[in-house]
Amino acid sequence: MTDGTVLFAARSATALYRLLDVLPVFAGDARIDRRFTLVPGSDFGIDALAAIEHARARTIPWDEALRHTHDLILAASPKGELRLLRGTRALLPHGAGFSKSLRGEGSGDSASGLDPAYLLPDGNALASFHALAHPSQVAQLAAASPQAAARAAVVGDPTLERILASRDHRDRYRAALGTGARKLIVLTSTWGPESLFRRRPGLLSGLALHLPYDTYQLALVLHPNERSLIGAFDLTERLAPAIDAGMALAGPYEEWGALLTAADAVVTDHGSTALYAAALGCPLIGAYDGGDELIPGSPMAELLSQSPRLEEPGDTGSLEAALGAPHRPGAVRALADTVFAEQGRALGRLREELYGLLRLAPPPQPVAARLLPSPSPPARTPAAFAVRTEVSGEEIRVERLPAHTDAPAQYLAAEHGAAGEPYAQSAGLLYRRRAPQPAAAPHSVAWTAAGWTAHALGGYPGCRTAAAILEPWLCVVRARSRSLLSVRIEPRQEDGRVVRADPAAVLCAVHAWLAGRAGPRAESAELSCVIGGVAFRARLSPATADEAAHVLD
Structure with a gap:
């Protein structure tokens, strides 16, 4: 007999992956009944449903989820019709920090994830609890919605916990990739028209075909939304020249964290993935060509302003010059510290808050982050x-x-x-x-x-x-x-x-x-x-x- 039903409500694969990283909070507790449902209305819902099925989780249709009252509803995106679900709603961010503003959505000038149009539908607070990663984010939330900020607490970032817990497995991840003594360069791209993948379509093949194979290994971390828009088959066909040259393509869940852990340097646009690399003290190289999405003064804007820049799409000399720029790991980690608080304690803090919402005593055993699995090797090795x-x-x-x-x-x-x-x-x-x-x-x-x-x-x-x-x-x-x-x-x-x-x-x-x-x-x-x-x-x-x-x- 369970004492609490927890409904994981995911609208996209990105949101689902954030929720999966929270599962250790409830690990080993037979009192908890874990259920998943797909929040309709997203262009990326099909991949979210496939990911839920791959996790072999118990799913319930949206219509059925609406008929029941749940003890706790966990979501990582305020979009969709979450307000129709009955129960205590807890909202987690679906990325690191709030650095982007997506035009054509909600209020238009609000940071994605902090838009009052989604946080206060019909003037009522969507969530009973907001789990945030840093005190500065509470201040951001208060500026956007004082009513929502009154329901917020700083718990840290559960996804970062997995990456930090896996740092000692760097050599194992590099062995799985076949990196050897080469420098592993990981390129990260967010989704949308201002992403590295869209703005610099020739960058990957340009680097893969001109960088010495025995000196460098390339890997790509692509936002799950972009994968959904393109489709796995068409994506690998588009990337065929780089994949044929030995580039590794990270899977949409978990593998990206292992690649960051294994990386010697990260080339990034304005997507928040790079903030996790910064928390590891990894050298960062900017490849964002500007636009309307990056919020001035945001953590990612500060990170890009202090990082060397990759100038030309296929200019290997530009990459080598950026790699040769002075690197201060402590300074990079200091920037990440403006986004991630409670490092090493996030899951414990989150468990306290969520069990408080469930009105249950947490399990006595300590909560531990699950280590990242080894990444898959490159699909093809040049012969x-x-x-x-x-x-x-x-x-x-x-x-x-x-x-x-x-x-x-x-x-x-x-x-x-x-x-x-x-x-x-x-x-x-x-x-x-x-x-x-x-x-x-x-x-x-x-x-x-x-x-x-x-x-x-x-x-x-x-x-x-x-x-x-x-x-x-x-x-x-x-x-x-x-x-x-x-x-x-x-x-x-x-x-x-x-x-x-x-x-x-x-x-x-x-x-x-x-x-x-x-x-x-x-x-x-x-x-x-x-x-x-x-x-x-x-x-x-x-x-x-x-x-x-x-x-x-």
């Missing part, structure tokens, strides 16, 4: 690269770009069996990775390293070097008119960590070295391969009989 190398003595600098770049390059390197056949036919360096060992079969045929490299040179006349990657630290290489060589790659030790190079990038260095050296002396050498700004030692020597006979399939 062909346009390569630029610079040889200076035994040092070879390697820069790899996605093969479909329009930037100048010296040759193409392609992974056999993963890159398309046109790339394989055009590759100066063709390599393959050792396949996972399948279960034993009664009949099988498998290439050896020596056999496949000879076969590749014979089958692809334009190929000058064929190589087999046997282990992350061991490759076998055959260049035309040369004997079979072994390449042993040493990992780097940095600050107590082991850093490994992609062996395919080291093979690009070896290919360039062999192309400029004649005679057997080139076949026994110790090279310094600079990849992504990190130098890795690679030793060349004649391949042993065991290495030549290594089975690849």
Whole structure:
């Protein structure tokens, strides 16, 4: 028998995700009956319903929700017909701070989330309780609606609690993304006509196709409303050049927080997502081109005014200059502190308030934020690269770009069996990775390293070097008119960590070295391969009989 029914009323996927982050407040309490309903009237309602179903929550139709009286109604948007629901209504913000004003909605000149047209429908207060993240927001609310502000309390931000609780999992998130020693650059875009996604449609592909692959990894966090407007299928098709180049696309729920936690820098428009990155002390780069939505003097306006700016849509030099600007994590966090109070205590504060509204004693166990799950890896990893190398003595600098770049390059390197056949036919360096060992079969045929490299040179006349990657630290290489060589790659030790190079990038260095050296002396050498700004030692020597006979399939 339950003592309290809590109705989570969501109008959009964005609002629903905020409500899901509140669930730990009621965790383990068998007295609470949790129900979800979709508030009608939003262009983004379909995705909200899909998200509720994905959470496997108990849903009730809107008409049924109207027939019952609920002990507590939780919502994260004042829009829609919430006033028709019977019960104590508690309202949470659906983002960080109140920095945007959306023209054509409500009063038009009010901050989104603080509009009296929604907070005081028919002159009556919509909510019995407003849960806010900072005292300054209470002052904002009082300026917009003194009646609503009288029902407000500062509890902090439950979504920020998840991000802060997950900070120690940064390495795990980067491992899931395959970031390695690269710099993870996360681009965040809000929705609407002034968003980065709309204003700079060529930015993602421009960066993805021109930034060195071994130096940078890109990821995109896109507002759920924009996803709803475009649709998942059309979105991935629009972003295909960047996704093909290895860009990660965050899922609409939870993954964005993990990406911010893993990021080395965040490029942002005026959307509030960047404020969470600021709370982590992450370097921020502005990419907002102005308009009517950003409220002057708001937290996001202050953040953008103090951040370096990305000037040109596809100018990688502008990004690198912004990344090189002085960064003071403490100053960035100080800006976030003007938005987020009660850090580390938000869920406990919220539980006190909500159980007070339910007239129930809170559970005795402490409330804890749920850790963010690992993000999904990029949907696609490039298997062909346009390569630029610079040889200076035994040092070879390697820069790899996605093969479909329009930037100048010296040759193409392609992974056999993963890159398309046109790339394989055009590759100066063709390599393959050792396949996972399948279960034993009664009949099988498998290439050896020596056999496949000879076969590749014979089958692809334009190929000058064929190589087999046997282990992350061991490759076998055959260049035309040369004997079979072994390449042993040493990992780097940095600050107590082991850093490994992609062996395919080291093979690009070896290919360039062999192309400029004649005679057997080139076949026994110790090279310094600079990849992504990190130098890795690679030793060349004649391949042993065991290495030549290594089975690849």
